[in-house]
Amino acid sequence: MARSGVQRSGLFVYYRWVLLVGAAGLCLLPLWATVIGGFKSTGDLRTNAFGLPRVWLADNYASIAGSGRFWQMLGNSAFIAAFSVGLTLLVSSMAAFVLAQLRFGGKRWLANYLALGLTFPFATAVLPVFIRVRDMGLLDSYWGVILPQVAFNLGFAVVLLQGFFAELPPELFEAAFVDGCSYPRIFWQITLPLSRPILATVGVLALVGSWNGFLLPLVMINDENLYPWPLGIMQYQGQYGTDWGKVLAFVSLTLAPAVFFYLLAQKHIIAGLTSGAVKG
Amino acid sequence: MASPLDPSPADPARPPVATLPGQEPPQALPTLAEARQVEALTHPRRRPRLWRRLQDFSGSGRLTAIVLFLPPALLLFTLFVTLPVLEAAYYSFFNWNGYGSPSRAVGLENFARVWQDPIFYHSLFNNLLVVLVSALLQVPLALWLALLISDKSRASVVFRAIFFLPYILGEVVAGLIWRYMYDGNYGVVAVVFRWFGREAPEVLATVGWAEAALLLVVIWKYFGFHMALFIAGRQGVPDDVLESAQIDGASRWQTTWHIILPLMRPVVVLSLFFSLLGSLQFFDMIIPLTGGGPSNSTHSAVSYLYTFGIKRMRVGFGSAVGVSLFVICVLVMVLYKRLFMREKPAR
Numbered sequence: 027m028a029r030s031g032v033q034r035s036g037l038f039v040y041y042r043w044v045l046l047v048g049a050a051g052l053c054l055l056p057l058w059a060t061v062i063g064g065f066k067s068t069g070d071l072r073t074n075a076f077g078l079p080r081v082w083l084a085d086n087y088a089s090i091a092g093s094g095r096f097w098q099m100l101g102n103s104a105f106i107a108a109f110s111v112g113l114t115l116l117v118s119s120m121a122a123f124v125l126a127q128l129r130f131g132g133k134r135w136l137a138n139y140l141a142l143g144l145t146f147p148f149a150t151a152v153l154p155v156f157i158r159v160r161d162m163g164l165l166d167s168y169w170g171v172i173l174p175q176v177a178f179n180l181g182f183a184v185v186l187l188q189g190f191f192a193e194l195p196p197e198l199f200e201a202a203f204v205d206g207c208s209y210p211r212i213f214w215q216i217t218l219p220l221s222r223p224i225l226a227t228v229g230v231l232a233l234v235g236s237w238n239g240f241l242l243p244l245v246m247i248n249d250e251n252l253y254p255w256p257l258g259i260m261q262y263q264g265q266y267g268t269d270w271g272k273v274l275a276f277v278s279l280t281l282a283p284a285v286f287f288y289l290l291a292q293k294h295i296i297a298g299l300t301s302g303a304v305k306g
Numbered sequence: 307m308a309s310p311l312d313p314s315p316a317d318p319a320r321p322p323v324a325t326l327p328g329q330e331p332p333q334a335l336p337t338l339a340e341a342r343q344v345e346a347l348t349h350p351r352r353r354p355r356l357w358r359r360l361q362d363f364s365g366s367g368r369l370t371a372i373v374l375f376l377p378p379a380l381l382l383f384t385l386f387v388t389l390p391v392l393e394a395a396y397y398s399f400f401n402w403n404g405y406g407s408p409s410r411a412v413g414l415e416n417f418a419r420v421w422q423d424p425i426f427y428h429s430l431f432n433n434l435l436v437v438l439v440s441a442l443l444q445v446p447l448a449l450w451l452a453l454l455i456s457d458k459s460r461a462s463v464v465f466r467a468i469f470f471l472p473y474i475l476g477e478v479v480a481g482l483i484w485r486y487m488y489d490g491n492y493g494v495v496a497v498v499f500r501w502f503g504r505e506a507p508e509v510l511a512t513v514g515w516a517e518a519a520l521l522l523v524v525i526w527k528y529f530g531f532h533m534a535l536f537i538a539g540r541q542g543v544p545d546d547v548l549e550s551a552q553i554d555g556a557s558r559w560q561t562t563w564h565i566i567l568p569l570m571r572p573v574v575v576l577s578l579f580f581s582l583l584g585s586l587q588f589f590d591m592i593i594p595l596t597g598g599g600p601s602n603s604t605h606s607a608v609s610y611l612y613t614f615g616i617k618r619m620r621v622g623f624g625s626a627v628g629v630s631l632f633v634i635c636v637l638v639m640v641l642y643k644r645l646f647m648r649e650k651p652a653r
Contacts, residue, residue, distance in 0.1 A: 042454050045451075045454065046451070046454060046455065046465050049451060049469070050465060050468045050469065052526075053468055053469055053471070053472060053526070053530075054468060054471075055494075056483045056484060056487055056494075056526070057471075057472075057483070059483075059486070059487065059494055060483050060486065063486070068492065071492045072491065072492055072496070072497070073497065073500070074497070075493070075494040075496075075497035075498075076494070076497070117378045117379045117382060118379060120374075120375035120376070120378065120379065121375060121376055121378070121379035121380070123371075123375060124371055124372055124375045124376050125376075128368060128371065128372060130372060136376070136380070139383075139388075140379065140380075140383060142387075142388070143383060143387050145635065145636065145639060146387055146388075146391055146632070147586060147587050147608075147628075147631055147632060147635050148587065149587060149589070149607070149608040149611055149628055149631055150390075150391055150394050150628035150629065150631055150632040150635075151386070151387060151390035151391050151394060151628070152390075152611075152616065152628070153390075153394065153397070153404075153615065153616060153621055153624045153625055153628065154389070154390035154391075154393035154394050154397065154625070155386055155390045156404075156616070157393075157404060157621070158385070158386070158389070158390065158393075173382065173386060174386045176382055177382040177383055177385065177386035177387050178386070178387060180379055180382065180383050180387075181387075184379065208370070208371075209368055209370065209371035210370060210371055210374070210375075213371070213375070234474060237476070238475075238476030238477065238478070238479075238590075239476075240476065240477065240478050240589070240590040240593075241589055241590065241608070241612070244612075245616060256476055256478040256479075256590070259478060259479070259482065259594075260478065260482075260593070260594060263482060263594070268491075268492070270486055270489070270492045270493075273482070273486070274486060277479060277482055277483060280479065281475060281479060284474060284475060284476075285471070285475075288471065288474050289467075292467045292470070293463075295474065296466065296467070296470050296534050300531075300534045300535050300538050
């Protein structure tokens with residue numbers, strides 16, 4: 027803390043550390059138990075929840091990592107997330123650009139209309155969206171998940187992007203305009219490159235939402251081969267119910283990409299998610 | 307272009323100036339941009355900003371931009387967000403299984419069924435519990451920890467990363483992990499009980515305990531998010547205020563209670579707002595953890611909608627739940643904004 031010169035008594039430092047380490051331990055304990063549990067036999071799990079396995083069993087992890095189904099599941103999630111994030115960024119930035127930079131009649135009304143998306147709970151729309159997706163023939167397809175995800179992202183995405191675009195210095199556009207740049211070119215060559223921070227924020231929010239999404243794929247997808255990992259994991263758990271070793275291994279493996287990605291970029295992720303929240 | 311009339315090298319931005327031979331070239335004429343700047347400065351009211359004026363007259367891509375850039379967003383949004391909400395309102399007046407078109411109009415019967423169902427009330431109560439737990443347990447905890455690790459030290463950064471980690475894991479995963487933790491036979495709870503020589507109760511199968519167990523998972527998962535918000539807020543407290551307080555002899559406790567916390571009020575209000583919004587949509591964690599049981603005691607509004615509306619394809623009924631949820635959402639948000647978020651700075 028930036029309280030320069032405040033004398034910290036040894037007791038305070040001690041208490042702070044004990045508290046923080048304790049809290050961190052409680053935080054990580056379930057994750058540790060899960061990862062290590064994947065290596066244990068069921069009997070071992072019964073008596074030894076926290077410690078290292080008596081006998082290290084690689085079967086669970088190996089059989090899952092070797093199964094095509096696991097990778098198919100992750101691949102589905104990756105495909106959906108990639109297109110969800112990409113489309114969200116593209117569509118929302120285009121709309122936000124027009125709303126922030128151009129003047130035309132009805133603009134404010136349109137901006138408020140899109141901002142309404144922030145207030146609609148997804149649960150209200152899920153049944154009608156299901157029917158619409160079914161009638162469009164997109165049930166049991168990636169797009170049946172991607173398109174609604176993008177649509178529901180538009181609320182916060184457009185609001186965040188519009189706010190950022192409106193703060194960009196107008197002199198840039200004046201100069202570009204005098205040079206004969208058209209609006210689309212300005213968008214691609216000036217606005218977007220300058221907007222990397224906010225695009226990253228929106229991207230991270232959309233990515234986390236899509237990767238972890240459960241209700242939407244649950245309703246839209248019945249074909250096992252298209253299951254993203256939340257559905258796959260529930261199916262696996264349903265199948266291997268009490269064989270916790272297997273289930274824990276499965277959970278750990280599914281967590282791995284997210285944790286890996288998080289550790290690489292956690293500063294940006296935390297900053298992005300919280301600043302996105304504060305602004306939105 | 308050089309010409310006998312303009313002996314000096316031409317600045318392409320500047321208009322050429324005619325100079326009679328033998329005479330000093332007069333002061334250079336202003337460039338177009340300079341002229342417009344002067345004009346804008348001397349006649350600020352009459353002429354809107356250059357940028358706006360150019361927009362009005364120039365046709366370069368303006369129409370293209372509007373026609374090309376707006377429709378995708380509007381189309382997707384209307385098709386998948388606004389229309390469905392309106393359709394939900396429409397469907398809620400029918401008894402319909404989703405095939406063909408809705409035919410059996412039943413007026414307000416669906417709403418009556420929803421609002422007379424004790425399970426629905428209990429689900430709403432669970433939503434409320436989540437909010438209360440967030441406000442009364444999670445926020446103070448997150449605040450406390452945030453105040454301890456808001457500095458820039460390496461250790462603090464590490465702790466922050468650790469505490470934030472549960473938030474990025476999907477709710478489904480959190481639900482499954484804690485299902486294991488609470489398992490009465492193989493779970494961590496079971497092992498701990500065995501240390502004391504007893505057999506563990508099946509927590510998730512006991513009414514009352516299951517709800518408490520669920521709330522604990524909520525705290526575990528989300529306190530990191532609130533903590534991160536509070537750290538951002540804490541870092542926004544200016545140092546000079548704190549230093550002058552210290553110079554005036556304020557103790558740590560006084561500084562915290564009377565200066566830091568009040569300055570962080572906007573962030574706390576915001577974090578509670580997100581709690582509210584999030585808790586109304588609470589669903590993903592329930593299915594893996596309890597499936598809504600035991601005896602339908604751990605449903606939230608959304609899991610209720612899913613179990614009794616979607617899974618049974620009772621579109622009318624489910625839509626009525628959805629519409630009710632929507633109304634509750636709007637009411638809560640409006641109320642909250644009015645009560646706590648009135649002091650928004652004017653833009």
